[in-house]
Amino acid sequence: MTATMPPEWAPQDWLWIGFPHDAEEWPGYLERAQEQIAGFANAVAESGQAVRLLVRDAANEARAKALVSASVDLERREYGDVWLRDTGPLVRGDGVAVRPRFNGWGGKYLMEGDQAIGAQLAGDEGLALTEPDWILEGGAIDGDGTGLVATTEQCLLNPNRNPELTRADIEARLRDDLGFDRVLWLGEGLLNDHTDGHVDNLARFVAPSRLVIPRATGPDDPNVDIYADAMRRAESFGVEVVGIPSPGRITRGDFVEPASYVNFAITTHLVVVPTFGSVHDAEGVAAIAALFPDRATVGLPADAVLAGGGGFHCASQQMPVLARA
Numbered sequence: 153m154t155a156t157m158p159p160e161w162a163p164q165d166w167l168w169i170g171f172p173h174d175a176e177e178w179p180g181y182l183e184r185a186q187e188q189i190a191g192f193a194n195a196v197a198e199s200g201q202a203v204r205l206l207v208r209d210a211a212n213e214a215r216a217k218a219l220v221s222a223s224v225d226l227e228r229r230e231y232g233d234v235w236l237r238d239t240g241p242l243v244r245g246d247g248v249a250v251r252p253r254f255n256g257w258g259g260k261y262l263m264e265g266d267q268a269i270g271a272q273l274a275g276d277e278g279l280a281l282t283e284p285d286w287i288l289e290g291g292a293i294d295g296d297g298t299g300l301v302a303t304t305e306q307c308l309l310n311p312n313r314n315p316e317l318t319r320a321d322i323e324a325r326l327r328d329d330l331g332f333d334r335v336l337w338l339g340e341g342l343l344n345d346h347t348d349g350h351v352d353n354l355a356r357f358v359a360p361s362r363l364v365i366p367r368a369t370g371p372d373d374p375n376v377d378i379y380a381d382a383m384r385r386a387e388s389f390g391v392e393v394v395g396i397p398s399p400g401r402i403t404r405g406d407f408v409e410p411a412s413y414v415n416f417a418i419t420t421h422l423v424v425v426p427t428f429g430s431v432h433d434a435e436g437v438a439a440i441a442a443l444f445p446d447r448a449t450v451g452l453p454a455d456a457v458l459a460g461g462g463g464f465h466c467a468s469q470q471m472p473v474l475a476r477a
């Protein structure tokens with residue numbers, strides 16, 4: 153049986169984080185996005201966990217150095233997007249790094265370096281590497297450490313990823329390459345999520361067979377039906393579902409943002425929750441804190457990061473301790 157990925161709450165050696173660098177991706181928001189990612193990196197480093205902040209070039213290294221504490225290590229890398237959850241190595245408990253092919257979220261956003269950064273990070277750490285011949289982003293899956301994984305039909309069954317693969321084929325790939333022997337299929341992801349519905353914005357495991365899903369916080373919540381459908385599917389599957397508040401309707405101009413507290417990052421000593429200036433921020437952070445009594449929880453502004461298409465979980469990838477044993 154293929155070893156599965158340790159759950160995110162397992163001890164971590166360090167956290168890789170991508171530093172925003174492309175003004176075209178964050179028009180009018182780049183400086184604030186950099187500040188918010190730096191705040192994320194600082195919080196994790198100050199909690200006692202190693203952080204490796206990837207920077208694109210000398211200018212961005214200087215910018216990052218001015219924003220982060222000396223506890224954050226800077227690494228110059230040639231990456232495109234900052235979303236290392238999707239492009240970084242998926243490390244199994246046996247120390248094997250898995251890096252399936254990457255096609256820019258269905259061919260929508262292809263940037264130089266994104267198809268190679270995962271293998272480079274794994275290679276630099278001396279990890280055994282396997283590169284399965286199918287498309288998969290790390291944010292499209294979330295495992296509980298027992299072989300159970302959650303995903304969405306909108307993403308993994310999308311014809312812009314693996315049109316030649318059936319649902320059964322994908323389940324077999326998840327089993328053979330990543331050790332997931334049970335798949336919880338949710339339906340649609342959040343409205344306007346350019347990743348085609350990544351599960352890490354919709355539903356996250358916080359313990360074996362215990363899944364967090366947002367609940368709508370008002371009649372104008374843009375994802376009220378999506379949350380309800382996810383809850384029905386998860387409960388029918390037999391997992392314990394914990395509802396937490398959603399941020400509600402978050403807009404940038406006329407655009408409805410795919411804002412979610414579920415895009416939190418779990419680290420060894422700290423859980424970092426994105427906040428958006430919503431009246432529900434404090435309630436959302438408190439609800440997540442209650443799920444992690446063994447570590448601190450903090451809410452940090454992430455509205456500018458979201459303007460580039462993701463959140464703290466999207467921008468990071470952990471290196472589990474078990475993989476180094």
